[in-house]
Amino acid sequence: MPKKVLLIEDDEFIRDLYKRQLDMCDMFTYAFSNGSDGLKSAQENQYDLILIDIMLPGMNGLDVLRNLKATDATKNIPVILISNLGQDAVIKEGFALGAIGYLIKATFTPDQIVQEITKIFDQHTQSQVKG
Amino acid sequence: MNLSIKWFLIFLILFFCLTGLASGLLIAEFFPNLIGALIAIFVTIIVGFSSYLAIQRTIINPIRQLQNSLQNIGSKDFEGIGGPFGSFNTIVSDLRSTIESLKQDKNMESADKDKFEVVLSGISDAIIAVDPDQKVLIFNSAAQNLTGYMVTEVLGQHIGKVIRVFDRNEELLPFDYCPINSNDSEEGAVFTKRNLKIVAKNKEFFANLVAGKIKEGTGINLGCILALHDNTEERRLEEMKLDFVSMAAHELRTPLTSLRGYLSILIKENKDTLKPDEFTFLTRADISAQQLGALVDNLLNVSRIENHRLTISIEPVDMIQLIQQTIEQFMERAKEKNIALGFKKDDSPLPKVLIDKLRMGEVLNNLLSNAIAYTKDGGKITVWTERKDDLVVTHVQDTGEGIPKESLPHLFTKFFRISGRLEQTTKGTGLGLYISKEIIQMHHGEIWAESEAGVGSTFSFSLPTESKGLVLDFK
Numbered sequence: 001m002p003k004k005v006l007l008i009e010d011d012e013f014i015r016d017l018y019k020r021q022l023d024m025c026d027m028f029t030y031a032f033s034n035g036s037d038g039l040k041s042a043q044e045n046q047y048d049l050i051l052i053d054i055m056l057p058g059m060n061g062l063d064v065l066r067n068l069k070a071t072d073a074t075k076n077i078p079v080i081l082i083s084n085l086g087q088d089a090v091i092k093e094g095f096a097l098g099a100i101g102y103l104i105k106a107t108f109t110p111d112q113i114v115q116e117i118t119k120i121f122d123q124h125t126q127s128q129v130k131g
Numbered sequence: 132m133n134l135s136i137k138w139f140l141i142f143l144i145l146f147f148c149l150t151g152l153a154s155g156l157l158i159a160e161f162f163p164n165l166i167g168a169l170i171a172i173f174v175t176i177i178v179g180f181s182s183y184l185a186i187q188r189t190i191i192n193p194i195r196q197l198q199n200s201l202q203n204i205g206s207k208d209f210e211g212i213g214g215p216f217g218s219f220n221t222i223v224s225d226l227r228s229t230i231e232s233l234k235q236d237k238n239m240e241s242a243d244k245d246k247f248e249v250v251l252s253g254i255s256d257a258i259i260a261v262d263p264d265q266k267v268l269i270f271n272s273a274a275q276n277l278t279g280y281m282v283t284e285v286l287g288q289h290i291g292k293v294i295r296v297f298d299r300n301e302e303l304l305p306f307d308y309c310p311i312n313s314n315d316s317e318e319g320a321v322f323t324k325r326n327l328k329i330v331a332k333n334k335e336f337f338a339n340l341v342a343g344k345i346k347e348g349t350g351i352n353l354g355c356i357l358a359l360h361d362n363t364e365e366r367r368l369e370e371m372k373l374d375f376v377s378m379a380a381h382e383l384r385t386p387l388t389s390l391r392g393y394l395s396i397l398i399k400e401n402k403d404t405l406k407p408d409e410f411t412f413l414t415r416a417d418i419s420a421q422q423l424g425a426l427v428d429n430l431l432n433v434s435r436i437e438n439h440r441l442t443i444s445i446e447p448v449d450m451i452q453l454i455q456q457t458i459e460q461f462m463e464r465a466k467e468k469n470i471a472l473g474f475k476k477d478d479s480p481l482p483k484v485l486i487d488k489l490r491m492g493e494v495l496n497n498l499l500s501n502a503i504a505y506t507k508d509g510g511k512i513t514v515w516t517e518r519k520d521d522l523v524v525t526h527v528q529d530t531g532e533g534i535p536k537e538s539l540p541h542l543f544t545k546f547f548r549i550s551g552r553l554e555q556t557t558k559g560t561g562l563g564l565y566i567s568k569e570i571i572q573m574h575h576g577e578i579w580a581e582s583e584a585g586v587g588s589t590f591s592f593s594l595p596t597e598s599k600g601l602v603l604d605f606k
Contacts, residue, residue, distance in 0.1 A: 055381065084385055095464075106384035
């Protein structure tokens with residue numbers, strides 16, 4: 001279970017919704033509406049998990065991911081992409097860039113999203129410990 | 132003058148000189164002195180010369196004329212000859228007419244050939260004709276442009292050496308697409324396939340191929356004609372369309388996410404304090420939002436299927452767990468209609484299946500959606516699984532209206548909706564079963580329905596077990 005979570009999501013309603021749900025599950029969530037603010041925060045704080053939407057104003061979510069992986073301070077933080085884009089090419093690229101998960105928002109209720117996020121995070125942590 | 136005539140002439144002159152000489156000698160017999168000798172010489176020359184003139188006029192000249200005529204037989208300078216060769220004129224005249232008409236035919240043929248060449252080079256599709264041994268005979272300019280080959284490089288070459296044809300990742304060999312040996316009907320065997328990848332000299336392109344066996348081609352050494360229509364541009368437009376659909380789906384999903392999200396928390400956290408009416412209203416709003424989401428997914432999937440862009444990524448999955456999770460999502464809807472929805476557990480262990488969880492979830496969603504929609508209040512829906520050899524079969528059984536027998540074969544086709552008194556109350560685009568079938572087939576499974584009017588329907592689908600799935604090729 002991640003403790004400190006960074007959420008980058010431009011839609012205000014969804015951003016508030018997810019932050020609320022994550023916080024209710026004992027996580028501390030810091031939410032930003034665009035990529036550059038999110039990146040800055042990631043470099044200044046030690047997050048356990050980063051959630052990024054793909055369709056963002058200015059820098060898109062994949063570029064944010066690329067940036068995170070290119071910076072020593074942030075490259076090892078697990079990233080889960082959450083988006084309503086479902087194109088295979090995008091999903092493939094996300095994983096290729098190092099995301100540990102890709103969730104399509106519209107298919108989950110807020111509860112389910114939190115469950116999925118936790119599951120993916122835990123699986124990843126376990127595999128890191130083993131490997 | 133012809134050499135042999137010249138020698139003949141010389142021979143004749145000599146002969147008659149000799150004759151003249153002989154006559155002279157004879158005269159010399161009678162006139163043995165000088166005058167006699169002179170007379171003899173004179174006579175010899177006269178006779179010789181006269182003979183020469185006579186022969187010249189009667190034989191040599193006509194022959195010469197004949198010679199000239201023969202030389203000019205085909206041209207405008209032809210002159211007939213008279214005398215003993217009169218009938219020669221008729222023969223030659225006939226011959227000349229024949230030559231004229233042959234020339235005309237040749238010109239026409241040439242013109243036709245030119246016309247044919249012009250037409251072929253004007254066609255924007257690549258036209259390749261091969262002989263019965265599949266060697267290239269015709270390779271028009273469009274074919275040259277598309278493949279990068281000059282016609283001189285490919286004539287006489289086996290078609291398999293000129294182009295390679297791929298249907299997605301599978302290579303098609305000339306015997307596949309060039310139906311030469313087919314014993315098909317009078318119209319001639321035809322092979323048609325769209326969106327094939329063609330690999331040629333230094334170019335690759337996508338094309339629609341139509342290949343036809345040439346009826347009665349063996350007589351003229353033609354086996355098969357291929358027409359390749361370059362659809363690179365069309366594909367580009369399809370790509371753009373698909374991107375548009377994906378973007379549209381994304382845009383629709385964004386407000387839907389909020390809608391479902393807030394409704395879901397509202398209901399969950401206030402269950403105890405909401406009045407029954409309020410609870411019902413909110414639940415219905417949530418159900419509608421869910422259905423809207425499913426519709427968007429269906430539309431997106433159909434677009435992907437149409438463009439051969441629906442892909443699956445497989446992993447071993449516990450089918451029972453997936454079914455139970457999906458049933459959870461439908462509990463509210465079932466309760467609304469007072470339908471008993473449940474999973475009938477079987478004690479025997481079920482092997483995992485290799486599936487795309489998201490896609491299979493969509494299949495279950497579609498089947499459960501339909502079951503609820505077509506079952507009246509108070510009905511029952513049961514889902515259960517069973518193992519059949521190396522297959523896992525899932526059944527969704529309802530006690531609904533049932534499906535008329537004549538509709539059964541069409542159930543899984545696009546946009547098919549059963550017309551009946553339930554039509555007004557059912558929602559849906561008629562895409563759910565079509566998409567489900569595509570998804571199941573991509574998993575190397577099968578889907579079918581059994582039904583009895585007035586009793587209910589059972590929709591079933593089979594999936595290969597994990598071990599069987601490992602040896603299958605999932606595209």
